[in-house]
Amino acid sequence: MLRKGQLSEDPAKQESEPTPLWAEKGTGVTSHESVVAGVSVSLSGSLRRQGQEAYDGIRLWVEHVVRAGGLTFGRNRANRPLRLVALDDASSVSRARGNAARLLTEERVDLLLGPYGSGSTLAVVPLAAAHGKILWNHGGASDAVTEAGSTCVVSVLSPASEYLRDLPRLARHRTGAQRAMVLYASRGTFASSIRRGVEAGARAAGFDIVRAIAFDSPLHDAKALLRRALTDSPNLLVVAGRFDDDVAIIWERQMLKTIGTVACVAAGASAFHHELHAHAEGVIGPSQWEPHLYERPSIGPSSDWFCSEFRRVFQRNPGYVAAQSYTMGIIIGECIRRAGSLEDRELLAAARRLDTTTLYGRFRLDPSTSRQVGHEIVLVEWRSGRKYPLAPTGVTPTSSPSDRGD
Numbered sequence: 001m002l003r004k005g006q007l008s009e010d011p012a013k014q015e016s017e018p019t020p021l022w023a024e025k026g027t028g029v030t031s032h033e034s035v036v037a038g039v040s041v042s043l044s045g046s047l048r049r050q051g052q053e054a055y056d057g058i059r060l061w062v063e064h065v066v067r068a069g070g071l072t073f074g075r076n077r078a079n080r081p082l083r084l085v086a087l088d089d090a091s092s093v094s095r096a097r098g099n100a101a102r103l104l105t106e107e108r109v110d111l112l113l114g115p116y117g118s119g120s121t122l123a124v125v126p127l128a129a130a131h132g133k134i135l136w137n138h139g140g141a142s143d144a145v146t147e148a149g150s151t152c153v154v155s156v157l158s159p160a161s162e163y164l165r166d167l168p169r170l171a172r173h174r175t176g177a178q179r180a181m182v183l184y185a186s187r188g189t190f191a192s193s194i195r196r197g198v199e200a201g202a203r204a205a206g207f208d209i210v211r212a213i214a215f216d217s218p219l220h221d222a223k224a225l226l227r228r229a230l231t232d233s234p235n236l237l238v239v240a241g242r243f244d245d246d247v248a249i250i251w252e253r254q255m256l257k258t259i260g261t262v263a264c265v266a267a268g269a270s271a272f273h274h275e276l277h278a279h280a281e282g283v284i285g286p287s288q289w290e291p292h293l294y295e296r297p298s299i300g301p302s303s304d305w306f307c308s309e310f311r312r313v314f315q316r317n318p319g320y321v322a323a324q325s326y327t328m329g330i331i332i333g334e335c336i337r338r339a340g341s342l343e344d345r346e347l348l349a350a351a352r353r354l355d356t357t358t359l360y361g362r363f364r365l366d367p368s369t370s371r372q373v374g375h376e377i378v379l380v381e382w383r384s385g386r387k388y389p390l391a392p393t394g395v396t397p398t399s400s401p402s403d404r405g406d
Helices: 048-067 093-105 118-130 143-148 167-175 190-204 222-232 243-250 270-280 303-314 320-339 344-353
Strands: 035-041 071-073 078-080 082-088 111-113 135-137 153-155 179-185 209-215 236-240 261-264 284-287 355-358 361-364 378-383 386-389
Touching: 035 048, 035 093, 048 082, 048 303, 048 320, 071 320, 082 093, 093 111, 093 118, 111 320, 118 135, 118 143, 118 190, 135 320, 143 153, 143 190, 167 190, 167 236, 167 261, 179 190, 179 222, 190 209, 190 236, 209 222, 222 243, 236 243, 243 261, 243 270, 270 378, 303 320, 320 344, 320 355
Parallel strands: 035 082, 035 111, 111 135, 135 153, 179 209, 179 236, 236 261, 261 284
Antiparallel strands: 071 078, 284 378, 355 361, 378 386
């Protein structure tokens, strides 16, 4: 019987499917002692959309590990089964912290996966450090996460300051833009990391004016905020709030007709177009992952295989949040295989030495800071209801538009 707050998770009870073609099975020597992975996840509250996406990526990883016979340890390739304990934090920072404490002290998890959202991830970092555990971070992009957890955080995703750093150079090249305005949520560290990245990129691109206005989230009066923003007649407008904040601002598209380049963080997700339809056209956003960019990864399945499997299990297409949580599992499995151990020091050393590619792109950590430096952000633009990757991205797409919904 499940305890209150615990989510049922038994991938072995999914419909029977053949072992994934990419999975490397062990020698057949399997321990009966499970590796226990724990995660606090936002399945309700303001982050439920992204939280569900992250959770589904993790569930798919667990299912694939189960079908492959377990996690592989070391050169002898012995396997151990994997079990997931997931707790809903209702998009609450305090509940995410409490859930992490429970996972560490009561469930005594071997692997602690981070929650979704920079605020919750930051709240969990000190607990992970105090217990000598790695926080496997798939959902906290704020630069502050790595800064606070350089000795215990392994991140698969790019830091938030990199999300739109290249955008001012692109806007300058396209329209000759010289004046930038950044609207960002005042609470937390994620949006301010976005702002700092845009400001640095604008200075490097030779912008004459770079201004920023903070707003309270949730945003109650988008028109009033835009009137303030438009006083300097910016050529580039960047919005960094929560998803609903970004949508509320872009909904006032008529007020933005004079701005050459409009971008917001939410535009990287297909749900953005689902909410805004024609209002989304021409808006640029950052994406951690787009399908078909990495079809020959060094480890794990291709994007095409992952998308097919995600559709099979969840009857919808995955977004980048699911891709990054699934990829975190791939990285965990590779570190365990290389270390041949669940000791966190050995796993951290393996992660810091790892330089590889997955369906999500390149994985490489700065060995001194543990900052993710291998992965690259993809800038996308909405055209005719589809996301188009924009150059320069550091990657050459194998197909032009992202023609499937997330």
